[in-house]
Structures are given as structure tokens and as C-alpha cells.
Amino acid sequence: MIEDGEEIPLLGGDVTEGLVRVGDTVRRPPGERAEMVQDLLLHLEKAGFEGAPRFLGIDSAGRHALSYIEGEVAGRPRPPWIADEERMLSVARLLRAYHDAVEPFGIPDNLPAPIEPAGLPDLNDPPELVGHQDVTPENVVFRDGRAYALIDFDMARPVSRAREAVNLMLWWAPFGADDDLDPALRGLDRPRRCRQIADAYGLAEADRRRLMGLSISLNERAWHTMKYRADTLGGGWQRMWSEGVGDDIKHRQVWLEANADAITDAML
Ligand SMILES: Nc1ncnc2c1ncn2[C@@H]1O[C@H](COP(=O)(O)OP(=O)(O)O)[C@@H](O)[C@H]1O
Ligand SMILES: [Mg+2]
Structure with a gap:
């Protein structure tokens, strides 16, 4: 069960509207190949690949819940x-x-x-x-x-x-x-x-x-x-x-x- 919580908009990307952070998760409206991406992220987890978000499930709003990855991301202007x-x-x-x-x-x-x-x-x-x-x-x-x-x-x-x-x-x-x-x-x-x-x-x-x-x-x-x-x-x-x-x-x-x-x- 993916829980609801306070939604903090994630900005800086170009395309996805409605992308938010909730606690240590990210919620993404499903993209064009959402089913494939779900399978892909689950495959990467099974393969032990650390360098991608984990697929956690689908929330009550139908969004993909992924793990939030702490770190540094370049925005614009570039650092x-x-x-x-x-x-x-x-x-x-x-x-x-x-x-x-x-x-x-x-x-x-x-x-x-x-x-x-x-x-x-x-x-x-x-x-x-x-x-x-x-x-x-x-x-x-x-x-x-x-x-x-x-x-x-x-x-x-x-x-x-x-x-x-x-x-x-x-x-x-x-x-x-x-x-x-x-x-x-x-x-x-x-x-x-x-x-x-x-x-x-x-x-x-x-x-x-x-x-x-x-x-x-x-x-x-x-x-x-x-x-x-x-x-x-x-x-x-x-x-x-x-x-x-x-x-x-x-x-x-x-x-x-x-x-x-x-x-x-x-x-x-
Ligand atoms: N799983 C995640 N972990 C950490 N930060 C994220 C994650 N997903 C998105 N973000 C942050 O939100 C920004 C926009 O997300 P992104 O998925 O790239 O959206 P877009 O499709 O608009 O490019 C990213 O540049 C990053 O800073
Ligand atoms: Mg992006």
C-alpha cells in the first residue's frame, strides 16, 4: 500500500507535469511506456543495479511511486x-x-x-x-x-x-x-x-x-x-x-x- 502525504512539487525537468515528492518517494504520472518502465525498474532491482529508482507501486491517484534518490542534480543555469x-x-x-x-x-x-x-x-x-x-x-x-x-x-x-x-x-x-x-x-x-x-x-x-x-x-x-x-x-x-x-x-x-x-x- 502506497501511502498519501504532503506533496512537494519537483521542478527542473522539462516535461512531466504533476511530478511530486512525498516523503522519500517520487510520484510520476505514467508515461508513454509506463508498463515497460515498471517491468524495467523491477528487473534492475532484481539484478542488484543501484543506479535507478526503485519501483514501489501505484498510488491511489494512479501514479508510479518510485524511491527518491538523494544527491546532487544539475539544473539551469548549469553549475x-x-x-x-x-x-x-x-x-x-x-x-x-x-x-x-x-x-x-x-x-x-x-x-x-x-x-x-x-x-x-x-x-x-x-x-x-x-x-x-x-x-x-x-x-x-x-x-x-x-x-x-x-x-x-x-x-x-x-x-x-x-x-x-x-x-x-x-x-x-x-x-x-x-x-x-x-x-x-x-x-x-x-x-x-x-x-x-x-x-x-x-x-x-x-x-x-x-x-x-x-x-x-x-x-x-x-x-x-x-x-x-x-x-x-x-x-x-x-x-x-x-x-x-x-x-x-x-x-x-x-x-x-x-x-x-x-x-x-x-x-x-
Ligand atoms: N527518483 C528521483 N530521485 C531524486 N530526484 C528526482 C527523482 N525523480 C525526479 N527527481 C527530481 O525531479 C526533477 C524532474 O524529474 P524528471 O523525472 O526528470 O522529470 P521530467 O520528465 O520533467 O524531466 C529531476 O531533475 C530531479 O531533480
Ligand atoms: Mg527529466
């Missing part, structure tokens, strides 16, 4: 430590540990169709595991200066490891022109950081070779998907769109195309 190399490496290692724990979970069938526009080109990128797919600074809890847990599994879905590495580098290298990045993330050597992320994760050579091509395809796709979600889902998606996320994606496309070769060279 100065966001560019720290050791922190970045620890996020890459945490994602790898998550993948090792999640791989035996397999690829669930009967998932609801993804909310995305019709007619997107095939990525030719078969899924290998249930990835997290949203390793933003807001979705990583740090303890003692190291990434301790991933939270917010709303975007989790079957993907390739390379696609997870793209998401990791997007936020932690990060990808984008300095002018488009938070001041705390400017002036970083991105080819070097991508190499370090790839090494800390243990990314296979074949994945390193195709990573930047995949990044470019995914970024292009992200513009269409974000627009579609803003139009059809509204809420936080519409807010992000009206705040200019579409233009950010287009700027990033230019940056990715200009920097792809240097990043690939550094990774090989």
Missing part, C-alpha cells in the same frame, strides 16, 4: 562542475553499468507505437537493449562528485548502444556550438571528450565509426519528432518548442556536420 571531466567519465561508466544490467531484460514486444510523425526514414539501426535515451544533466543524480543514478525513464525504449552513446555525448561532450551552450559548457575540447566518453563506456570500434553519421541522422529526425510532439501532446513539449528547441536542433545540425570528422578521428 560550474557540469564540465568536470571526472564527472563526465562517471556518467559514461554509469550508463555502461546500466546497459550491462538491462541487457538480460531483452527487447519487450507489444510496446505501444512511438509518438512520432509518419514517414521518418529508416535509421537502419537495430535495437540491442532498452536504452535510457534521455541522459540529460537533470536526469543524473550525483553523489560525492560521481554519477550515482539515472532517473526519469520516460524516454526508455529499445535502441542500439551507439544510439545511447549519441545521447550521452549530446549532453556530456556536449554537442553544439559554444554560443548555443550554457556558459559553464563553453570552450571544451569536444573531440577529446568524445574519445574519453567512448573509452570510459567501452564503445566498440564499429560503433565509433558510425557514431557521427548516426548523430546527424538522429538530430535531423529530432526536429521532426519534437515538432510533432509539440503539436500533438502540447504541455512541456509545446513549451520547449516555443522556447526555440527547433532552432537549437538546426544550429546543432550545422555544428555536427562541421565537427563530425574531427570527432570520428579522435575516437578511432
